[in-house]
Amino acid sequence: MGENHETTHSEEHHHQELGFWRTYVFSVDHKVIGIQYAVTGLSFLFFGFCLMLLMRWQLAYPGEPFPLIGKLLGDSRMPGGIMLPEFYNQLGAMHGTIMVFLGVVPLAVGGFGNFVLPLQIGAPDMAFPRLNMASYWSYFLGGVVMFLSFFVPGGAAQSGWTSYPPLSVIAESGQTVWLLGMVFLITSSLLGSVNFIVTVIQLRVEGLTFMRLPFFVWSQFVTAFLLLLAFPPLEAAAFMQLMDRVANTSFFMPAGLVVSGQLVEVSGGGSPLLWQHLFWFLAHPEVYVLILPALGIVAEVIANNTRKPLWGYKSMVYSVLFLAFMSFIVWAHHMFLTGMGTVMSAFFQTTTMIISIPSVVIITALLLSLWGGSIRFNTPMLFALAFLPMFGIGGLTGLPLGLAAADIHLHDTYYVIGHFHYVVAPGTIFALFAGIYYWYPKATGRKMSEFLGKLHFWPSLLFMNGIFLPMFIQGLAGVQRRLFDGGVSYAHAEPVLFLNKVMTHSAWGLAIAQLPFVINFFLSLKRGEKVGSNPWQATTIEWLAPSPPPHGNFANVPVAYRTPYEYSVPGQASDYHPQFEPDRRVAGPPDPGEPEAAPATA
Amino acid sequence: MSEAIPYTVDIRPDTGLNNVKLGMWLFLASEVMLFGALFAGYILLRVGSEDWPAGNSILNVPLATLNTIVLITSSVTMVMSWASLLRKSFDKYRLYMGATVLLVVVFLVIKTIEYSAKFDHHLYPSTSTFLAIYFTLTALHGLHVIGGMAVNAYLWGPGAKMWRSAPEQFTNRVEAAGLFWHFVDLVWIFLFPVLYLL
């Protein structure tokens, strides 16, 4: 341990008066930043959710005026309350962008990562607190820019979250704003990921060897590497698209394009597929960025509520590492139908099949962790448990997409939409809910209501499946995605058209099912049951700090004595043996000088 | 409180690193991917084009050679400024760091001359894919140069006060700034032949 800080630390908490702005707004404290990230992320999730509700309404009742709100949105979007296709495309592109880049990742990485990770490794803060603040504000700016893009002439970006050129290059000015917003968001992610990696490597307390890290820390650590190395290519691509739009270059524009009868004035020579390569070079790792923190949360909650160690901790760690590595060389499975030859498609199909194996290993380990447990079904656990089969459905339906021949039929249909929503919505979002219920007491000192929690969980589970299961049926029938009218004019969509209403009503049901959560979230701030530092009787180091943790987190620098999940150790009085507690059976002072003691994992 | 964070200055025994250096290297790793993607764009566009102009038929090779020399020299003065700090010789540090900043200014001036010559001949990014990638790559590199210059100027001027209060931390900062600066140099070492000579 750094000798110099042990003294400054244990003395006292030197209370510099920071004032309101420095404490709550421009704070450098990882916990405040984490909460800022989480609240902003949740707000954007809510916003993305609202966009989706508009889309879903349109899909179920195409061409009909919107009740109530229809007229409010203005003639450029809904003349007479009837949605324009341009506006539908804006909603789609922005729903995807906001959910991925402004909702889930900021909540999962910025929120949970920032708040929990330093606590779990016993650190006083992140390695670079000011960089951390810069990262949040860059994200915030990116969010503001994206939000404002709805109000520029021509509206927000409308070329899909994938922004494929040439469509995106010839699109209205909203696309330029989208690109600028992305540059802010990418900057934020890069700053954040450097910070996370350094924090994990450098600030682990004594005794916390890599194989003793909680799985959540592993998942964030690996996620940070994905962000660090995969985002820059998209940044480069965003610059190039900006150049194409602003400086009239033709990185992505071949010669001889004719748009609405007019020859496009560009020098030509560019390749539209270059964008797709660079985009998916990020976006495939990005989908693991969406899932890994979720897996981390689920692992923590499952270990805690089965009251036993995770089964196969080591194989989970190795799988995550392998998965991260592989995720850099599968991206072109999104591009099978862009005219790829046999050799390259065989390569990308093979890597895609290979990458599914570590996911199977992880999900298996989590499932088998339940075996022999003494399972408590509290709200975080319910969400974590539901995550497993939901991720299972999402992951399994990824397999046919990974086979190029099957992808011929399934590509760009609702099957794909169903595939990834199962992983991100009842998957990741459920895991994030689990995390919120689980760490809320740490952040606020109060528990959320179990009753409202269950009232949130069961309807959510039902409606999520009501939305996304029919998508597979529509997809198999061949219904394309991104259809403004849900496919009413197509003959092949006819037999499955009625499902649109089922899905839309489920989506509105899902919205209502979130009310208990919102009420619970705010009500518990004042009314929740007060708890001590370790309400779940958990073993990882964050539960040593008071709830909520003060500035600097720990009164004394903790030491990690053992592996993270020592629950139900035979021969002990209580069923949990925290990482930060010295050995109970041995009297006398602990022996911290043994960081390499063999980790006991199954 | 940032003072409370371990290993900002001293080295963590089991990793052998302090936070700043590790952070800088990670940042550089992401930079490698940034320029890597642009190079990938370059290769793809070049392989896919029927007639790619020879760089020296459009660009000014002598000026660029001069700029290469300037940039390499600035890299040496940069590393020398750091070595001077290790030798506890602050005056030499000032001298070398000052030289580094001056050389950067020279680089930017030459770059400006190059750019304006292009514009005078009505050669813009929109003229051809070659010029598009030329302007994009050199402009992005130029932004890095400007960023590096700002940091170096700060460490030469107001930032140098730290030498008296926390010499070790200051030396670390100069080392990290140096890493960044050498990287900028390294990128140019590849840009130069790729754009001008091939």
Next chain:
Amino acid sequence: MTTHDTAEIDKHVRTYILVFVGLMALTLVTVAVSYLDLSIAAGVGLALLIAAVKGSLVACFFMHLINERKLILAVLLFTVLFFLAVLLLPVLTQSNAVEI
């Protein structure tokens, strides 16, 4: 680079000067070569080879990679692998495209 006694630093400085001379020489060589009438493949290969040598000189000596910690080398190793992936796979995919 934990301890720095004067002798060691002097040795480093001498290396820096040598590297500097090497870089200058290679710069001139690469420009000179570009004026020769080499075939495209040979010209590209030679220019990239020289650039690679120069780049490694900077990385190894100015950036001290030659005796850097394993951790950093490992990070860079993976970076280089992914760098190659983003550099080569798009080109390979493109050249394997089906067209008539």
Next chain:
Amino acid sequence: MLKLFLPEVASAHAEQIDQLMGWMHWLMLVLFIGWSLLFAYVLIRFRRRRNPTADYRGLQSHASNWVEGAVAVAEVILLAAFSIPLYSARVDDLPSKDEALEVRIVAEQFAWNIHYPGADGVFGRTDPSLVDAETNPLGRDGSDPAGDDDVTTVNQLHLEVDRPVLIHLSTKDVIHSFNIPEMRVKQDAVPGMNIPVWFVPTKTSADLTAGRQGERSGGFEIACTQLCGMGHYRMRGFVTVHSTDDFKAWMAEQEEALSTSEEDDFWG
């Protein structure tokens, strides 16, 4: 099982793709049901009320390694024995130009321009700079005699049953994707590229509609599956698969119309 949801099969290779998807979905189903049963069992058996103290060591068996291995093997088989050869047949085994019906399809916002080479089997030259949205959507060059007998339509693709079709797919503006669900063909049209698509229709349009009951009335359609702008949802084309004789008749009719219209209104 999958047949319930998939569109009708109307091309020679569709059956094989369905088979691949069928096998894959069986694998998925078996895995999912297996896992779910285990999941349900563990949740009931190891709930706190039933099992108040947890077992520190947990499951001792490593049988899961075998399951994971089996999944890997199954994937390898599906990949090597089915998917790769099937896909390769799509992109490499193009039918010979003598036997196949060749068609150029040029996508645009938001229509499919169909271009038949006519009797001489040679497409007339086209040039983007000649495009006129009203009169010459394909940018045909009237000075090329090979184009004189070319038949063009908008959004109407006519095919001959049991005869391979070789489509030259391209686009004028943005990326579109050419899809006929019943034929199990889908291919992006990428600006700057000319991509082959081929298949053998095995059902005529009449067979298709005769086989359908109830409200499902439509015949084969071209769907655009890649977001291409605000009209993406209505970029629909129509496919008519004729019997051999009908196709000949249709083609003759077109040629006929061509020669009569050429006299009074030749737009080159």
